Amino acid sequence: MSNPAIGASGARVELVDLSKRYGTAEPPAVDHINLDIKPGEFITLLGPSGSGKTTTLNMIVGFTEPTSGRIELNGADISRTPAHKRNFGMVFQNYALFPHLTVAQNVAFPLRERKVPAAATAKLVGDALELVDLGGMGNRRPHELSGGQQQRVALARAVVFSPGVLLLDEPLSALDRKLRQSLQREIKRLHDELGLTFVFVTHDQDEAMTLSDRIAIFDRGRIVAVGTPAELYHRPTTQFVARFLGESNVFAGRYRSADVYEWHDRKWTVREPGDGSEQQALIVRPERMRVASDEESVPAGSNAASATVTDVSFYGTYYRIELAFDDDSVGCAVLPVGVPAADGPGTRVIAHWQPEDQVLVSQ
Amino acid sequence: MAVSTATPEAPATGRPGPARTARKRPSGWLFLAPALLALVVLFVLPLAGLVVDSFTEPETGLGNYASLFTDGYTIRVLGRTLVIALIVSVIGALLAYPYAYAMTLAGPTMRALLVTIVLIPFWTSMLARNFAWLVLLQDGGVVQKILTPVGLGDVRLLGTPIAVGISMTQVLLPFLVLPMYSAMSQIDGRLVAAGQSLGAPRSRAFRRIYLPLSAPGVVAGMSLVFVLALGFYVTPALLGSTRSAMIAQVINVRARELLDFGGAGAMGMFLLVVTLVVLALSRRLAGQNVAVTAAGGQPRRTGGTADSSAPVRPWLKVHTTIVAIILVAPTLVVIPMSFSSSETFRFPPDTWSLRWYENLFTSPEWTAAILNTLQVGIYTAVIATVLGTMAAFGLARLRPRWRGPVNGFLLSPMIVPHILVALVVFSAFLQLGLNGTLIGIILAHTAMALPFVVIAVTARLQGMDGRLPAVAASLGASPLSAFRRVTLPLVLPGILSGAVLAFVTSLDEVVIALFLQAPGAITLPVQMFNSITVQIDPTISAASSLMVVLVSVPILLAQVVGARRGKKGTR
CATH class of the missing domain: 1.10.3720.10 (MetI-like)
Structure with a gap:
């Protein structure tokens, strides 16, 4: 490896009992959160808008001062360190390139602040631009580039000084679908190559699922769940998590004694006690649900619910069937081509699934 | 999908980005x-x-303000000033409106030319322009020669309110054209066509659709010009006479020659109050119409869209040309004049x-x-x-x-x-x-x-x-x-x-x-x-x-x- 080079060992960031309250607003924008971000990890802060994820990011980078709690970088408290001394890279939603500087000057900006010698700067800038496939574009002005290219420049600028942590604030939301996907791959590749810790903020669950090592789900200023995408998808802990991450059929029945769950006019088998209370919802992911034309075709041991088909759409590799259950709740089933599907709207069907494919969650 | 349980992240908006810290x-x-x-x-x-x-000067009371209206002289000055300002803004608007309209119809090159012509007076100093008018309007000057064929050749212009009015109109014309043009370029050119398709003849469609939509520009321009005209000093002082004095000239005499700051101050206050009232009124009028413009649909540049429905009529071309000449005339006079060898203000000069x-x-x-x-x-x-x-x-x-x-x-x-x-x-x-x-x-x-x-x-x-x-x-x-x-x-x-x-x-x-x-x-x-x-x-x-x-x-x-x-x- 030549010297100097981009890349560093990722840093560890810990959020300890961190809160931010604007005035006397209730609830606080960020409400006593704890999060241990491991070195080199790709963690996503996911939540609806206004859930506190961007405020959290702004506190990490140093734009917003916490009301209470602290932020630790490799064990040292940096809560009161000004932004320009934290040495974090950040990528913003609308690129935020300096319009009066060329692409190369933009990327060189953090190096000049760090008094890196000219020769090393030139090499690092070249490397950073190569890294994002923009070699040879250094003399362009930001406004001469497409949105995707501008965001690549922003990425190069944020990693060129080898920060231990790269913070990304909804970096893809201003791009169209196709660009978004290609830049997703780019970001993932950067993470693998550079070994930095990535903290990614988004409200897009697909983005979070495909990119992250772990996801922290925000709701009303709190972190309501942390886990790998698969953990959170398959074993959501709350109804909010289940609804926010992927689609769900949510049955609002009652957990009766031992192993019986009551919904509408049915009794279902359950294998887990959940949180033990009666008020638990039962979640079934659409791809786990099957439909049958009558009770006889339902495999033994399955849980079942009668429903009316309201719509059937064909997506090439699968069918999607919209259902209206008998308690007036709605849901859907996603069926691979080849699995028995339903006739058109209006058909009465029995939706069924295996008990191990369901999850009990607290309300 | 997720139930949106949005709580405001920051007091105002959730997504101004990292804007600035909320410190005091x-x-x-x-x-x-x-x-x-x-x-x-x-x-x-x-x-x-x-x-x-x-x-309080010379004695405490409303004496200075009372005398504005009772000394017989001042009231005539105030009246004359208001009338001249009104005439200047009305005639100016009549000249400027078709010119601004032509600007919206013109192609890019022509429009650039018309814009440059409007801006030329700004580049020619106030005094240079007034001096040019003095040359043009003097006895035996260019304007009198032009008027001779119609039998008006011996009408004296210099030293009269007419000369003052002509010069003021020209000097203030850009302040009318620019707001009008800005209002007009916001109008969707297809609206008049839409009006015609709904059964209105062209002229009525113009009157009922285009005119009201461009009104904010007209109101803004006219009130600005009226206000500016009220306080004009240089033009009446150079081209008018003391017998037909405007308010600024009287303020000048009272303050500088008579040191009557009470009297001059009262006149100044009168001027200020009229100015503020006119500007406030125009803001209300234009403001309301701006709302109408906004409701009238997506404001858009009238690039080529107006062309199809509104060809440039011959009379419009003639009018635009005349206004353009009026706008550049003083500048065209000043420069050759400076190379004259004559002791007089004769134009065009005989020798150089x-x-x-x-x-x-x-x-x-x-x-x-x-x-x-x-x-x-x-x-x-x-x-x-x-x-x-x-x-x-x-x-x-x-x-x-x-x-x-x-x-x-x-x-x-x-x-x-x-x-x-x-x-x-x-x-x-x-x-x-x-x-x-x-x-x-x-x-x-x-x-x-x-x-x-x-x-x-x-x-x-x-x-x-x-x-x-x-x-x-x-x-x-x-x-x-x-x-x-x-x-x-x-x-x-x-x-x-x-x-x-x-x-x-x-x-x-x-x-x-x-x-x-x-x-x-x-x-x-x-x-x-x-x-x-x-x-x-x-x-x-x-x-x-x-x-x-x-x-x-x-x-x-x-x-x-x-x-x-x-x-x-x-x-």
Whole structure:
């Protein structure tokens, strides 16, 4: 490896009992959160808008001062360190390139602040631009580039000084679908190559699922769940998590004694006690649900619910069937081509699934 | 999918990005302090003093205001001033409306030409233009010759309100064309076509759709011109006569010759009140119509869309040509005049020479005037730019509810008639011993030029992505470094154009400089004014040409720099 080079060992960031309250607003924008971000990890802060994820990011980078709690970088408290001394890279939603500087000057900006010698700067800038496939574009002005290219420049600028942590604030939301996907791959590749810790903020669950090592789900200023995408998808802990991450059929029945769950006019088998209370919802992911034309075709041991088909759409590799259950709740089933599907709207069907494919969650 | 359980992330909006920390920022006022202090000292306190004078000098009471209406003379002056201002704004509007309309129909090249023609008067100094009209309207001048075939050749123009009206209309025409054009270019050209498709004949569709939609521009332009016309001093003083005096001339006589600050102050207050009332009315009228425009659909540039429905009629071409000639005529007169060899203001000149240039650059009083003007202009530009730039940064840091009023206060010197500013400054500086000094003129010009800097810098600051300083911080830049490397370079074009505007404002300002003049403190416009009123000195024609150069060079320079920087772009 030549010297100097981009890349560093990722840093560890810990959020300890961190809160931010604007005035006397209730609830606080960020409400006593704890999060241990491991070195080199790709963690996503996911939540609806206004859930506190961007405020959290702004506190990490140093734009917003916490009301209470602290932020630790490799064990040292940096809560009161000004932004320009934290040495974090950040990528913003609308690129935020300096319009009066060329692409190369933009990327060189953090190096000049760090008094890196000219020769090393030139090499690092070249490397950073190569890294994002923009070699040879250094003399362009930001406004001469497409949105995707501008965001690549922003990425190069944020990693060129080898920060231990790269913070990304909804970096893809201003791009169209196709660009978004290609830049997703780019970001993932950067993470693998550079070994930095990535903290990614988004409200897009697909983005979070495909990119992250772990996801922290925000709701009303709190972190309501942390886990790998698969953990959170398959074993959501709350109804909010289940609804926010992927689609769900949510049955609002009652957990009766031992192993019986009551919904509408049915009794279902359950294998887990959940949180033990009666008020638990039962979640079934659409791809786990099957439909049958009558009770006889339902495999033994399955849980079942009668429903009316309201719509059937064909997506090439699968069918999607919209259902209206008998308690007036709605849901859907996603069926691979080849699995028995339903006739058109209006058909009465029995939706069924295996008990191990369901999850009990607290309300 | 997720139930949206949005709680506000920040008090105002959830997504301004990392904008700025929500710390309290008293520093906004700190930046504003010098400009606010300057305006208070140079403007507000003297104005208040004059108001007091108007009620107490020579004796306490409403005597000064009563005599406005009872001495028989003043009421005639006020009436004449109002009538002339009204006629100027109406005739000006009639000339300007079709011209502005033609601008929206013209192709890109033609439009650029028409825009340039409208801006030419701005580049020709006030005095140069009035001097040109004096040449054109004099007995045996070009205008009389044109009128001879219709039997009006021996009608005397110079020294009459007609000459004053003609010159004022021309001088003020750009202020009518520009707001009208700006309103018209917002109108969707297809609307008139839509009206026709709904059964209205072309003329009625125009009257019921286009006219109301362009009305805000008309109201804005006419009220501005009316207000400006009320306070005109130079034009009536040069082209009119004392028998048909306007209000500014009487204020001048009362203040400078009779030292009757009570009487002059009362007239000044009358002028100010009328100005404020007219501007407030126009804002209400135009404001309502702006709402109508917005409701009328997506505002869009009328590029080529109007062409299909509205071909340029021959009468419109003729009208536009005539207005264009009126706009450029004075400039076309001034430059050849300066090369005349004649002792008179004969136009076109019979013989040519450089004698007036020679005189301009060799005679002590003219060279002193040029140097004084440059000195005043540069100091004004520097002081106003520093104060105005700081104020604009301060404004951006203020809480929104303070921003409007403070901004309004900073811009107030723009709407107060120059003659009143001159009167206020004159009466105050008399007591401070600043009269007859260049410092006095510089200070007064600084107050006048401040708004232009504030506007230019504020526009640039608003055009800048507010997150960039924070972005710079995330990349390791200290606040000072972020300012030096990001904010300053991005705002610099605004600061430069503010400086140019301040310089040009000072360069062309006559009325205040006239009031504050003294043997050692005569600026070029004042020298030009005196060269017509005191002695007839054709050197003024060379001076006028010099003024054209002095004004247009900085503007052109600023445009070249602006274009270069424009490539770098704000966004």
